[in-house]
Amino acid sequence: MLDRAAAVIVVSQAERGRIAELYPQAAAQLTVVPPGVDGEVFRPRGGGAERPYVLFVGPAGRLKGLALALAALERISAKVPHRLVVVGGPSAVLAGGRRWPAVPAALRRRVDFLGPIADTSRLAGLYAGADALVLPSRYESFGLPALEAMACGTVVVCSDLPALAELLGPAGVRVRGDVPEAWAGALESVLTDPVRRKELEAKSLHRAAEFSWRRCAERTLQVLRRAAES
Known part of the structure; x- marks a missing residue:
């Protein structure tokens, strides 16, 4: 299935290397797109816990x-x-x-x-x-x-x-x-x-701050467009 895919999205370079090692025929299709984090939810709150x-x-x-x-x-x-x-x-x-x-x-x-x-x-x-x-x-x-x-x-x-x-x-x-x-x-x-x-x-x-869902979505869209054009 991997070698038939136009593109395969993986979450890290480490994972890309691991998959490429196991399935070298699919290495060219692997593209890294890291996940993001919602900075409006996951953010500093100020003040420490009463019990550390x-x-x-x-x-x-x-x-x-x-x-x-x-x-x-x-x-x-x-x-x-x-x-x-x-x-x-x-x-x-x-x-x-x-x-x-x-x-x-x-x-x-x-x-x-x-x-x-x-x-x-x-x-x-x-x-x-x-x-x-x-x-x-x-x-x-x-x-x-x-x-x-x-x-x-x-x-x-x-x-x-x-x-x-x-x-x-x-x-x-x-x-x-x-x-x-x-x-x-x-x-x-x-x-x-x-x-x-x-x-x-x-x-x-x-x-x-380098990881956002917007950036993840933009990179994913780029991969999908390239796959559609291939």
């Missing part, structure tokens, strides 16, 4: 790395007052036969599982109120939660994956591997240094 927290957005399971986020925060729980707020869809969890990872004893009263949140305004408020978004994914084709967090002026601490490196640019903190101590150090460096956090927040907003 780190945000995790995603389903349970090894792919998104919630257990790693818990292990990292456990290691710095005596140094920072932050809770971990988890936003995710239980329907996705149940469909895969998975459950949320066990919460370490040190975090027993400091983890909030909010379940799915369909209200984008409420979700944006959670992004904006967090001191950091933690995203220890083992694979991402783009990383929409990272973009939404950056648009809200929130620092992203994420896996050093090609797609996330492409998305974040100079913003955020990337961590290699799945060693909890490395993730703990990265989180601590953001949560305990307000000056550095402010610098990263400014970089995040600047980077997120």
Whole structure:
């Protein structure tokens, strides 16, 4: 099907490279059109949360790395007052036969599982109120939660994956591997240094401004026109 298509839209250069490697015959048809973010919804709200927290957005399971986020925060729980707020869809969890990872004893009263949140305004408020978004994914084709967090002026601490490196640019903190101590150090460096956090927040907003749904629509239209003319 790929080699018969006049054009194939992918969301990142990293994803394009991956697909081209698997289907080299379709490489010429692949065009990168990154998604956008609604800047009127996902934006800084001003003022911090009464109880500081780190945000995790995603389903349970090894792919998104919630257990790693818990292990990292456990290691710095005596140094920072932050809770971990988890936003995710239980329907996705149940469909895969998975459950949320066990919460370490040190975090027993400091983890909030909010379940799915369909209200984008409420979700944006959670992004904006967090001191950091933690995203220890083992694979991402783009990383929409990272973009939404950056648009809200929130620092992203994420896996050093090609797609996330492409998305974040100079913003955020990337961590290699799945060693909890490395993730703990990265989180601590953001949560305990307000000056550095402010610098990263400014970089995040600047980077997120490069991604809009208008730009996405314009690029998509260009691809469709070229495909129609071919």
